[in-house]
Structures are given as C-alpha cells and as structure tokens.
Amino acid sequence: MIPILLIAEEYPEDIADGLNEIAQHYIHQNFKTSNTIIDDNIQYEFKWGIKFIQDNNLEGGKLMVTSNLTNFREVPPDVNLEIAVRYYKKIEAFRALGKIFESIYVISNDEEIYKSGEIESYLNFEEMAQFNHLGAMVDCSRSCVANIDTVFYLLRTCALLGINCFQLYTEDTYKMENEPFFGYMRGGYTEDELVSIDDYAYNLGIEVFPCIQTLGHLGQILQWPYYANVRDTSEVLLVEYEETYQLIEKMIRTITKPFRSKLIHIGMDEAHGLGEGRYRQIFGNKESCQVFLEHLQRVNQICKNLGLTPLIWSDMLFCLAGKNNSLTVYYDNVNPLSSEQALQIPPEVNLIYWDYYHVSTDFYSCKIKHHRELGCEPWFAGGIWTWNRFWAALPFTFDSGNAALQALKTEGVKNTFVTIWGDDGNEFDLYSLLPGLILYGEHGYTPNYEVSLDAIKTMFGAICGGNLDAWMEACKLDSVIPSNAEPKIYFPPNASKWILWMDPIYAFLSPQYGMFDLEKHYLELSNNLKQAMTENENKYPLNKYLEFPALLAYVLSLKVNIRKKLEEAYKNNDRVKLQELYDNDLTNLCKNTEKLWKLHRDNWLSRAKPFGCETVELRYGGLIIRLNSLYDRIKGYLDNKYTNIPEFETPPMMIYENAGPGLLLDYSRAATPSRALGAG
Structure with missing residues (x-):
C-alpha cells in the first residue's frame, strides 16, 4: 500500500466530475477528492493536499506543478504539504495528476527517497504538450465491442497520460434507425451509450470523435441481401450510385449526433477492388484513382453540409495511383500521385499516414514529406501491436513507436494517435496494450526523441499498477x-x-x-x-x-x-x-x-x-x-x-x-x- 494519501482540496467545477471518477477507480486507492473521502479504515502515514488552478496566462499545452515544501519530513508546525497544479486545458490537469501519481509511487517505493523526505525534483516540474491532438483508437469492429466500463477505464487511463482524443473504430457497430441489418447481431453502440461515452470523456478533457468506414471494410453489412443494391464487391460500396450516398449520409448523421466534436474519421482505407465489381458492369471501365477521388469529393461535401471536418486513411491515394494494392506501394520511397490528382483532394480533408511496421526514423520522415507534397499537413497513426495475437507485441511496439514519434517531432507533425487493432478475432488481452498507451502519453509531453523502458516502467506501475518486467516477460x-x-x-x-x-x-x-x-x-x-x-x-x-x-x-x-x-x-x-x-x-x-x-x-x-x-x-x-x-x-x-x-x-x-x-x-x-x- 502507498503510505501517502493525496487529497484534491481545491479545483474548478469543470474538472470535479473527472477527478471524482479518478478517485473512485484509481488502482492504488490513495487519491481522494473532497466529495469522495470516506472512512475506509486505511491508515496513511502522510496526507498531502492538491490545488488545481486553471490559468489562462499559461501557454497552451503547458502545465506546472509546484509544492510548498522541498522535504516532507521537515514540516514546520501548522503547515501541511500542498501541491499546486496550474494548467491551461482540462486534459493538462489530469496529465499533471498522473505525473504526481508517478512521483508519489517513486517516493513511496524508493526506501532512500522515502527516508530522506527530499521531494523537490518530484513535485516541482513543468511539461509542454508536443502535439495538438494526441489520441488513441480502439477497434470495436473485429468481433469485440468494448463494453461501457471498459471504455471508461481506457478513458481514465488516457486522461492520466494526457491523451486528449479518442476514437472507437466502428464499421457497423453503432445502431442506425430503421436499418436492422446494419450491425446485425454485432452488439453495436446505441446513441445513449455513445452520449455517455462522450460526456465521460468530456469531463476528463478528452475529445471523442467517430471513426467509421464510408467505402471499403464494409463486408459485415454487404454480406446481407438487404444491402445488395449498394454493393460493388464483397467489401466495397458501390460509388456513383445515389442510394449509396443516401446510406453514407445517414451513417454520418447517426454517428456524429452523440458527440460534441466536429471531427469525423471516414476511413476509406484498403478499398481493394474499387470499381471492379458491379460498378464496372453498371458504369463501365474507369481509372480507379479517379473513381476514388470523385467519391472522396462527394463524401466530403456531405461532411461540409453537416459542418464536419473529415479525416481519411491515406493509403488508397498512393496504392491506386501506383496501380498496385500492395502496401509496398504505400511505403515506397517515391510518391506515385500526379500534381493533377493531388489537386483533386478536397482541402478540408485531413490525410492520415498510418504505419506500424518500420523502425527507421528516416523512413517515417520520408513518408511525411510525401504527404506534404500533396498539399496537406498529415496526421500520423502508429500502432500498439495487438492484432492477430493473444498478447501485445510490446518490444516491437516500442521500437516502431519511438522511431515514428521521433520523426513526428523532427518534422513538426502536430496530430497523432495510436491504433489498437483486433484483426482476426480480437483475441488479445486488453491489459496487454497499456504499456503502449504509456509510450505515446510520455512522448506527448517531452521533446526528447526517445522514451526509455525505465520511464514506461515507472508510469505503468503508478497509473496502471502493473510490473512492466512481467508484461515484457509475457x-x-x-x-x-x-x-x-x-x-x-x-x-x-x-x-x-x-x-x-x-x-x-x-x-x-x-x-x-x-x-x-x-x-x-x-x-x-x-x-x-x-x-x-x-x-x-x-x-x-x-x-x-x-x-x-x-x-x-x-x-x-x-x-x-x-x-x-x-x-x-x-x-x-x-x-x-x-x-x-x-x-x-x-x-x-x-x-x-x-x-x-x-x-x-x-x-x-x-x-x-x-x-x-x-x-x-x-x-x-x-x-x-x-x-x-x-x-x-x-x-x-x-x-x-x-x-x-x-x-x-x-x-x-x-x-x-x-x-x-x-x-x-x-x-x-x-x-x-x-x-x-x-x-x-
């Protein structure tokens, strides 16, 4: 048991609900707010107070933590140790709390520090956010749809790491009115469930925005006769067909309604066979890249009409232009798109460069430049290697993640998130992914190019209560x-x-x-x-x-x-x-x-x-x-x-x-x- 109880004594009303949730669920049970203090018969050796102060004078993304004492064993009479947290945005308050948890964890578990009482370097520090959007995306389409308690757990963890945006990848796992075969027997989220997720995240300073598909990866609905009319191939929607766009608009309206955010991830990756099935029979032969670009323009217009800003995976732009569905074209060292094709990409659309496979920083830098050649400022999506396995491949996650995030900092990319895929049955153990989240959280608040295993280990123990050595052993x-x-x-x-x-x-x-x-x-x-x-x-x-x-x-x-x-x-x-x-x-x-x-x-x-x-x-x-x-x-x-x-x-x-x-x-x-x- 950690012998130090932290009590949030003063805090703005807009973070109260979030702090109460952290206090009720924090795994080490040594954090309380004025609303959650109960007599649990636990005897703590020390009780320290925390005061949260929202400061508009701070530079955006900055947080500051200070303490009134430098040694908790040398306390003047009638003085209590007090920790002050100054922050600009809500998420930074929760990130600061997570780092305080880490400091208390280190102090309590290091006999020398605990005996000496010296805490100046642990409770006096500043951090600056390195990214505008630092997010996580959870796959809820490969059989497994996380329940609400699991989503809340992940949101609390993200908040303590300073991860400020969150997506649930839902191909067909959200309910649509009068569409009984959309997500048929798949456990899709109801509107009320999505509203509760958005509210919960909002209280923690996290922006949730939807992540769906509007072209490929829709085999789950296209397998049913009900959607035969909008099917091009077994996985891809029939583009240039009016009923397809009626369905897409209904999907977009439905999935965005529960959320405050005006961002929407509309997918469009790996749409292999686009224009080669029923499309060719109905509309004839047409160059696939052009088919894709015209579809993108049409869906972007739906988003514009609804006041939404779309994001898409960028791979098909490269693969279709290179006339090859293989990812080798996406990750090639040349850019296959012509300037004429690039001009057809709507300026409102954010391109997401996704890459989970490389361990060379130079490689990531090269592909970032390829995206900028298209006239866009890319987002980047990395991966915690959870798919097609029982336990996350953490060593490779760390190697590829460190290389990618170093490139993002070098190249000045300001928006990134990490994916948690569940391909081939979503068999992986949920808790195995957590150290990967910590890697991204730590990178998000340090200018350093690499986050060490020791840093992940300490934060994992403090925030999640796990031993990283054992997780690596697994x-x-x-x-x-x-x-x-x-x-x-x-x-x-x-x-x-x-x-x-x-x-x-x-x-x-x-x-x-x-x-x-x-x-x-x-x-x-x-x-x-x-x-x-x-x-x-x-x-x-x-x-x-x-x-x-x-x-x-x-x-x-x-x-x-x-x-x-x-x-x-x-x-x-x-x-x-x-x-x-x-x-x-x-x-x-x-x-x-x-x-x-x-x-x-x-x-x-x-x-x-x-x-x-x-x-x-x-x-x-x-x-x-x-x-x-x-x-x-x-x-x-x-x-x-x-x-x-x-x-x-x-x-x-x-x-x-x-x-x-x-x-x-x-x-x-x-x-x-x-x-x-x-x-x-």
Missing part, C-alpha cells in the same frame, strides 16, 4: 527465437496463436519450431508469470491479469510436442509409453485447454459485449473436439479397435523455409492444411 508467448539465433525477423510473430490453434493431430506446422525446445520455454514462462501474479501484490495489483498468459503458456508447453511424443511411441510400437502419454500428457492438455477457453470467455464477457465471443469460442470448440478425437483415437488404438493411425504415418514437413517459428499467421492458416475456413 511477450515471450510469441518471441520464442533467442535474440542471437537465425532467422532474423522484421515483424512481430504470433507463435502462441498459431501453435494453439494448429490441429493437434496433424501438427503440420510443428517443423517450424523443431529446432527449439519450446516445451521448456513455455513451461518456464508459465512458472515465471504465475510467480509474478502473486509477487508484491500491493505494488502491482494489476498483475492478477497475468493469469491468462500464464495459463496459455502452460497449455502450449503441453501441446507443442504432444503429436511428436505420441507419434514416436506409435512408430516404436511402445504401447506402454503410449498409454502413459494418454493417461498423463494428453489428459492434462485436454483439461487445461478447456480451462483456458473458460478463462478467455470470462475475460471477454467482463470487458466486452457478448456479441462476437462466438468467434473465439468456435475456435476453442474446434480445438477441444480435435483433442477429444485424438484422445479417442489413441484409446481405440490401445484397445485394438483401430489397427493404425494414418495421420501418424504422414510426417509434418517444413512449410516456410528459413522462417523457423518467426511466423505471423491467422487462424484459418493455422488450424488446418485444408482451405476450409475463413478468417474471423
């Missing part, structure tokens, strides 16, 4: 290649995902990791995470959420070699060994896989709406049934019901030469060698 679910081993990889693999979902009877991908002892790797990882869960629970209360990666690691330790062991015993006709594996290893694997499914399901239902959970549950169901089949087949063979097991006579082969386990595979590729499944 990243070994996917980082299974020793740092000095070949092959070298240039993207974060998702080994834990494809090993878990890989068919246990075929184990057709197992040669990819045969050169490493992953059974030992995952067993050690599981033990380390279990230990971290119960180690110093007062300092790291968030560590209880390591239960999922710890159990996943244990299941993987049982699964990685189960086929190999069974096959060896089978081929050696060692029925004693086969019986032993059946009784112990296989039984244990079946039991713990079912336990993992229930934990994953319970986590989902506590953090998100139930709609979409079936995507993950069907995967567990398939795995559990195949494990049961393996169990029954081995039993049948031991009982002489079967004379052979043909799958064990068909050895797995290396599929991806020179890649080892450094693969990034989706569920449909990992589950079976047959092309029988679609992606989630």
